[in-house]
């Protein structure tokens with residue numbers, strides 16, 4: 001049977017008395033982009049540093065393609081690429097010099113290095129700047145070089161820690177498109193505290209809060225995890241707010257202009273169907289009705305609140 005690309009088992013880490021990461025387990029078996037979402041201080045960098053062999057965990061095991069990172073770190077690291085929050089660039093070197101240096105650090109066979117450097121520069125669309133000194137590149141191009149160093153040794157598993165942090169909107173789009181291309185052939189774990197980032201890029205989401213994984217699933221599952229609690233209606237011959245508030249299941253009424261209402265409901269899943277029936281029966285001239293989808297921000301805040309409550 002094929003080993004998981006990455007397997008994390010009962011991983012915990014503490015810097016001092018406080019656990020930064022506590023009893024985390026998961027595995028990735030497919031290519032694509034996995035989002036690791038969490039607020040500042042949630043434990044993302046700690047988890048990523050451990051997964052990339054930069055930090056030794058207090059407890060637990062990591063296996064990359066079946067190789068133990070603790071027992072066989074040199075072999076395991078051949079399968080991992082890492083772009084930390086601060087890309088480990090050498091500002092005085094040219095792109096080509098720097099990537100050649102990285103290839104040596106990655107213990108690549110000497111004969112394969114020149115081709116690997118050319119290939120990775122093409123992949124990351126930086127070949128035209130091969131001879132340019134890194135410190136003279138824009139933030140977006142520096143980040144491309146950071147990504148290039150993470151994939152030069154052709155690892156199966158790439159970890160990107162906040163890869164679009166500090167970039168302008170155009171650079172963000174360019175780096176995102178590069179990440180998508182890279183993930184067609186590999187498994188990418190992308191850490192971010194930006195919800196739009198996971199929305200734009202990720203197939204699956206892991207959410208971490210206070211060192212615990214509090215959600216894992218697809219983007220749709222994440223979005224729908226908490227049932228919407230509001231819906232909006234347009235009633236051309238609407239009743240008084242009192243009459244609306246008296247409908248069983250409605251717990252709040254807000255008027256938005258002359259014909260529009262925003263209604264809050266309890267956990268009654270049949271509310272929309274019931275509301276339509278009542279509107280027709282009472283001739284309110286219903287012309288529009290829509291559930292208000294929770295924004296990812298709302299879900300994020302609610303999940304954090306739920307989990308913190310459970311842990312206390």
Ligand SMILES: Nc1ncnc2c1ncn2[C@@H]1O[C@H](COP(=O)(O)OP(=O)(O)OP(=O)(O)O)[C@@H](O)[C@H]1O
Pocket residue numbers: 015016020038039040041042043044045046047193
């Ligand atoms: N070197 C360290 N020594 C002591 N505590 C640390 C150290 N690094 C991180 N921590 C603590 O561990 C917890 C998790 O931090 P971590 O940096 O992993 O979170 P994060 O989700 O990556 O946040 P950010 O997005 O701000 O980097 C925090 O409470 C942080 O203060």
